[in-house]
Every structure is written in C-alpha cells, then in structure tokens.
Amino acid sequence: MAPTVYGLDSAELSAGAYLLGIVHSPGSPTYLLLGQVFTWLPFGDVGYRVNLLSVCAAATAIGFMYATLWRVTRERGLALAGALYLATTYYFWISALAAELYALHATFIAALLWLAIELYEKPRIATFYFLCLLYGVGLGNHLSLIVLAPGFAYFAAAAMPRLWDRWDEASIGALCIIAGWSVYLYLPLRAAADVPMNYARDFGVDVTTWNGFWWMVTGSMFGSEFFGVSLTRLPFELLQYFYRLWSNFLGLGCILGFVGLWSDFKNRRAVHVALALMFAGHVTFVLTYDVADKELMLLPSFIIWGAWATLGARKLTQSIATATRETIAISGSLLLITMAVANVMLNFNRVDISNDWSARERGETLLRWLPADSLYLASWADAAMIDYLQYVEGWRPDIESVNVFLVRGARRQARVEQHWAAGGQVYASRPLRASRDLLFELHESCDCYQVKREPVSTDGEPPSGLQERPPTQPLEAPSNATTR
Numbered sequence: 001m002a003p004t005v006y007g008l009d010s011a012e013l014s015a016g017a018y019l020l021g022i023v024h025s026p027g028s029p030t031y032l033l034l035g036q037v038f039t040w041l042p043f044g045d046v047g048y049r050v051n052l053l054s055v056c057a058a059a060t061a062i063g064f065m066y067a068t069l070w071r072v073t074r075e076r077g078l079a080l081a082g083a084l085y086l087a088t089t090y091y092f093w094i095s096a097l098a099a100e101l102y103a104l105h106a107t108f109i110a111a112l113l114w115l116a117i118e119l120y121e122k123p124r125i126a127t128f129y130f131l132c133l134l135y136g137v138g139l140g141n142h143l144s145l146i147v148l149a150p151g152f153a154y155f156a157a158a159a160m161p162r163l164w165d166r167w168d169e170a171s172i173g174a175l176c177i178i179a180g181w182s183v184y185l186y187l188p189l190r191a192a193a194d195v196p197m198n199y200a201r202d203f204g205v206d207v208t209t210w211n212g213f214w215w216m217v218t219g220s221m222f223g224s225e226f227f228g229v230s231l232t233r234l235p236f237e238l239l240q241y242f243y244r245l246w247s248n249f250l251g252l253g254c255i256l257g258f259v260g261l262w263s264d265f266k267n268r269r270a271v272h273v274a275l276a277l278m279f280a281g282h283v284t285f286v287l288t289y290d291v292a293d294k295e296l297m298l299l300p301s302f303i304i305w306g307a308w309a310t311l312g313a314r315k316l317t318q319s320i321a322t323a324t325r326e327t328i329a330i331s332g333s334l335l336l337i338t339m340a341v342a343n344v345m346l347n348f349n350r351v352d353i354s355n356d357w358s359a360r361e362r363g364e365t366l367l368r369w370l371p372a373d374s375l376y377l378a379s380w381a382d383a384a385m386i387d388y389l390q391y392v393e394g395w396r397p398d399i400e401s402v403n404v405f406l407v408r409g410a411r412r413q414a415r416v417e418q419h420w421a422a423g424g425q426v427y428a429s430r431p432l433r434a435s436r437d438l439l440f441e442l443h444e445s446c447d448c449y450q451v452k453r454e455p456v457s458t459d460g461e462p463p464s465g466l467q468e469r470p471p472t473q474p475l476e477a478p479s480n481a482t483t484r
Helices: 009-019 029-038 046-073 076-087 090-094 102-121 125-139 143-159 167-192 199-203 210-217 220-225 234-248 252-264 269-287 295-323 332-351 358-369 380-393 409-421
Strands: 375-378 400-403 426-428 438-443 448-453
Touching: 009 029, 009 046, 009 358, 009 380, 029 046, 029 102, 029 167, 046 076, 046 102, 046 295, 046 380, 076 090, 076 295, 076 332, 090 234, 090 295, 090 332, 102 125, 102 143, 102 269, 102 295, 125 143, 125 167, 143 269, 143 295, 167 199, 167 210, 199 220, 210 220, 234 252, 234 269, 234 295, 252 269, 252 295, 269 295, 295 332, 358 380, 375 380, 375 409, 380 400, 400 409, 409 426
Parallel strands: 375 400, 375 426
Antiparallel strands: 426 448, 438 448
C-alpha cells in the first residue's frame, strides 16, 4: 500500500473524506462518509488512513466473492482458491493500494452478487428489499453501478417472477433503491455548509439547486466523455480490452472463463444470463467512455470473469482426469492456487508502491518553491495534491490554487487578472491552450511555469525566446507538516 497520500484522485478523495467536501462528479458521498471514519484512525497521516479504506474494501470484496463462489460450487476449497486467484490478479490488486473508488466499488458488486445468488436460491422478499437498498447505497460510491442494473433485475425476475404482478412489492423495492440513493443528499447539505473543498462550485455549479444537483449526480461534469469513443476507435478499444483480460488472468485464466461459462450455462442458465448482462453492459460503457485513465474501471467485468474462471478450473481438471483415467488428477482448487502463486510472483513488484512518495514530494516541492501569495494554475494532479496539503495539513494557505479543468475560460482569466491587479505572481503546471497573449516561462526547479503577459517588441513582433530567471528563494514548510 502507498505509505502516504497518493496522486490524482487519491489525493482529492483523501482531502474530500477528511473535510467531508465535494469532489468531482457525481460526488461519491458513500465513499467520502466511509473515508471520514478511516480518518479517525490514530496512526499514519490522513492519506495513509484513507488508503487503508481501499485495503479493507478489497479484502471484504474477496470475502464476499468466496461466499458467492461457495454458493455456486458448494466446494469450499474451490471457492477459496477462486477468491484468492482473483485477489492476486493485477487489476484487482492495484485497486487495493491507494485511496480510490474501485476497491469499494468491488465490495458493493461482490456483496450484491452474493445477495443475488441468495435470492435466486431462496427467494425471500426481505432479501430482495435489502438487495435494492444496498444497490442504492452502492450508487453513492460509483455511478457506473447503474450499467449492472439489467443483470440484477434479471436475477430478481428469475428468482421472484411474481414481482411482475405484485406491484406493491416491486414499488417497495424501488423505494429501497431511492432510500439508498438518498445518500446523495450529502451534496446540497455540505454545499450549504460552505465546505472549503467544493469541486462543483469551482466548476460554476450550485448543487443546492435542483438543476445543479441533477447536473452533479448524473456525472455531467464528464458528459462529453460519455460515448465519446468514435466508431473507428471501437475495434482498437475492444482489442485492448481483450489484451487486458488475457494479461490479467495470465492467459489460462482467460480461457478458463470461457470454459466455465460454457460448461455451467445449462445448470444455471438464469445466473449466467444475468452475469452476462452485467459483463456486457459494463464493458460497453467503459469501452465507449473517452478517458485515458479507465483501466481500473474494468474491474467489475474482471470480477465476473473470475467467477467464470473458477467454474472453468473445476470443469477443465475434471475433464483431464476423465480423459486420462485419473492418471492426471489435480483438483480445480489446486490449479487455481498454483495460478494465484504465479500471480504473486509476477505482480508483486509491479504493484508494490509501499515506498512511493513521489506524488507527495511533488506537492511539497511546489508549495516550498512558489513565491508568497502566488496564484497557481494547476493540472488535476497538482491541484488535488495542493488541496490535500493545504486543507488537511495546513501548508501554505497564502497560495491560491486553481484547477484548470474545473475553472475555465473567462472565469479563469478573471482570476488571473485579479491576481495581477493585486500585484501577485501567477504560475502554472503547464502552458495552457488558447492563451496567445500569455508567455509561460519554465522553471526547472519546480517543473512549473511562470505566467506573464506577452511583451511587444519595438518592431511590433513578440520576442523570439525567453530566458529562465533565477529560481525564487524557496519557502519553508510549516513546522507541523508531515515530511518524509
């Protein structure tokens, strides 16, 4: 696990959990409320504590996957081996190492699968209601849970056909989903409290209004990225997904998934149709979502594939034993344990971030270097880390940080002009587009740029180049700051 606050969304979520703030759309209130509990731990810095939420969530997800696989296979050894195999796959493992939404997302999915199998085997209306309630709460962590809805609806319909006729029971189930989803009331309540960290406000949206609230909870901050992958790119995205599936399960596990689905389909047709609906819905969503850092979003499909691979391991080993008249007789659990050991040997050094202080060191470098009362136009990564160091640990309150993704166009230009008018200096993580009247002077000591108005030369042409000025005298960190 990361030893301190990690980069990008991890720093944002750590600060958001500590402050009970408002993070990027759709807001993830379930995560922030659980993360707040982890900030109460009496050891490590806040980033370390919130990282532990991912560790505990991933372990809980594996526990639920064991329970689910035992329900399906009735073999405890096979269920345990399948759960451990999934736990050691690359994409599951990396989700457990720093503050992020995906390990908790995996927990909700695994718990919902366990409840769905329970409902299928023992149809009880109370189980159905609890499934609906937990689904609603899970939406409060990651909105992509909505693309799994057809699969869970199929589970419920197969287990309790009477729901189609009993509108009272179906309506109560819908109310349970709404009750769980009401965790999003966190957003207007915290906005009304004027919490210092509010990404919706930075974007220019007031979530205390209905339009602003709906904009936030529907993920409209990233609306242009939804279905943003062109048809010409889809074949590449699909090939890339199969490569990740193949590498994540070491090739053999990928084949075992097909074997498991094919061999067990007749035995549990409804179960596998529901799982296939979830798998197809989630993969379609992620493949058409046009963001660069979407690898971890694939985790739900890998969880489902892990269940199929477990069934496939049992079928393959049984078939080999039969074909060789027990000459080659190994159990499916032994095969999966062997593959889990191979995963550990292959993946441990790849996923180990226990000595990775780089994100924190980047933030500390910036806040030590920037001159007093500067305005910093920050990339998402820099902005999140500065938010964490300022709001959580009290670093450099004199520095004003602007996330250039959230504050754009005329609003950003106005902030820059106001800062210059007050006699302050402006810096940026990188040169900004559509800034033709601005110059960006690189300072290697902070790997950042000073922003200046472009001077006009005597012949009316802009200067051909810029010389780097001597670095500004660094400022000391606060005495109570956590440093390496």
